[in-house]
Amino acid sequence: MKVTVVGAGNVGATCADVLAYREIANEVVLVDIKEGFAEGKALDIWQKSPINLYDTRTVGVTNDYSRTADSDIVVITSGLPRKPGMTRDDLISTNAGIVQSVTENVIQHSPNAIIIVVSNPLDVMTYAAHLTAKLPRSRVMGMAGILDTARYRAFLAEALNVSPKDIQAVLLGGHGDTMVPLPRYTTVGGIPVTELIDEETLNAIIERTKNGGGELVKLMGTSAWYAPGSAAAQMVEAIARDQKRIFPVCIKLEGEYGINGTYLGVPVVLGKNGVEKVIELQLNEDETELLRNSEKHVREVMEVLDSMTASKSN
Numbered sequence: 001m002k003v004t005v006v007g008a009g010n011v012g013a014t015c016a017d018v019l020a021y022r023e024i025a026n027e028v029v030l031v032d033i034k035e036g037f038a039e040g041k042a043l044d045i046w047q048k049s050p051i052n053l054y055d056t057r058t059v060g061v062t063n064d065y066s067r068t069a070d071s072d073i074v075v076i077t078s079g080l081p082r083k084p085g086m087t088r089d090d091l092i093s094t095n096a097g098i099v100q101s102v103t104e105n106v107i108q109h110s111p112n113a114i115i116i117v118v119s120n121p122l123d124v125m126t127y128a129a130h131l132t133a134k135l136p137r138s139r140v141m142g143m144a145g146i147l148d149t150a151r152y153r154a155f156l157a158e159a160l161n162v163s164p165k166d167i168q169a170v171l172l173g174g175h176g177d178t179m180v181p182l183p184r185y186t187t188v189g190g191i192p193v194t195e196l197i198d199e200e201t202l203n204a205i206i207e208r209t210k211n212g213g214g215e216l217v218k219l220m221g222t223s224a225w226y227a228p229g230s231a232a233a234q235m236v237e238a239i240a241r242d243q244k245r246i247f248p249v250c251i252k253l254e255g256e257y258g259i260n261g262t263y264l265g266v267p268v269v270l271g272k273n274g275v276e277k278v279i280e281l282q283l284n285e286d287e288t289e290l291l292r293n294s295e296k297h298v299r300e301v302m303e304v305l306d307s308m309t310a311s312k313s314n
């Protein structure tokens with residue numbers, strides 16, 4: 001199993017580190033545009049192998065995609081993170097070009113790879129990568145739902161004073177303020193969460209989850225990386241080990257949930273073929289309205305990308 005991680009910054013290096021110390025891949029190639037940066041990060045992770053006891057080889061390169069050839073899975077984290085006061089959508093003008101050129105390079109050397117996009121704005125960057133890669137939708141997906149549900153589960157674990165391991169949850173929609181957490185599908189050790197927590201506290205946790213990325217940007221002046229890098233590595237693991245795990249993943253919807261052509265987070269089965277199944281939940285009226293609202297927002301940003309692409313080709 002060979003995995004390439006493009007972007008050796010905070011998220012990319014964290015993802016590469018998890019892939020190495022958990023021996024999810026035999027080889028991890030880190031790529032960055034900054035001279036020597038990926039080489040340094042890869043060397044540092046390799047030098048940790050005798051301490052953390054793993055065999056995964058980590059290799060870093062500056063923009064040399066020949067070294068990524070025949071990767072099974074590619075994680076794209078290249079691009080700017082936001083700063084306080086910015087929305088994820090503000091990153092579109094810089095990150096779209098980066099994600100498209102990186103995808104072109106990746107596909108040229110690894111035409112059979114499965115691509116996991118992390119760069120923001122996530123849903124629209126997944127669209128950008130999919131347009132460029134021209135692969136079936138099952139092989140181009142975005143990471144956000146695992147991170148968003150992890151935040152939700154961590155906040156719930158704290159409020160209920162229970163282990164985060166025992167909290168199961170699913171979440172739909174775009175990666176942003178319009179995401180749709182689903183209390184009806186949240187359980188704690190098999191018990192519906194609504195039996196354990198009052199409505200006001202649950203609503204406050206949902207609001208905090210929606211602003212989870214922004215909370216960290218405010219605290220650190222840049223966005224999060226430990227949970228995002230680990231979330232991307234968990235998707236790689238599900239595919240690499242053919243685990244058939246169920247995660248919320250961003251994918252192009254083709255009629256599911258009555259939505260056609262929009263890239264949104266939905267629960268899927270992840271295995272060796274990428275997204276092996278999209279799971280359709282029976283939503284109630286309120287949940288359907290929230291999902292429509294999230295779709296509308298992502299659509300608008302997809303249209304911004306379309307007009308950027310059109311003006312470039314004119």
Ligand SMILES: NC(=O)C1=CN([C@@H]2O[C@H](COP(=O)(O)OP(=O)(O)OC[C@H]3O[C@@H](n4cnc5c(N)ncnc54)[C@H](O)[C@@H]3O)[C@@H](O)[C@H]2O)C=CC1
Nearest residue numbers: 007009010011032033078079080081118119120143144228
């Ligand atoms: N989907 C999600 O849930 C999350 C997404 N993100 C996004 O992930 C991206 C990366 O975030 P960080 O790692 O914190 O940023 P960072 O600034 O630490 O790292 C980004 C790296 O990309 C590199 N890069 C830029 N252009 C490149 C190119 N053309 N080819 C190769 N490398 C290139 C930069 O040199 C830099 O090292 C951001 O867009 C951020 O918004 C971050 C957290 C969660």
Ligand SMILES: O=C([O-])CC(=O)C(=O)O
Nearest residue numbers: 082088120213214223224
């Ligand atoms: O908030 C950001 O810009 C990064 C991100 O997507 C997250 O941490 O959820």
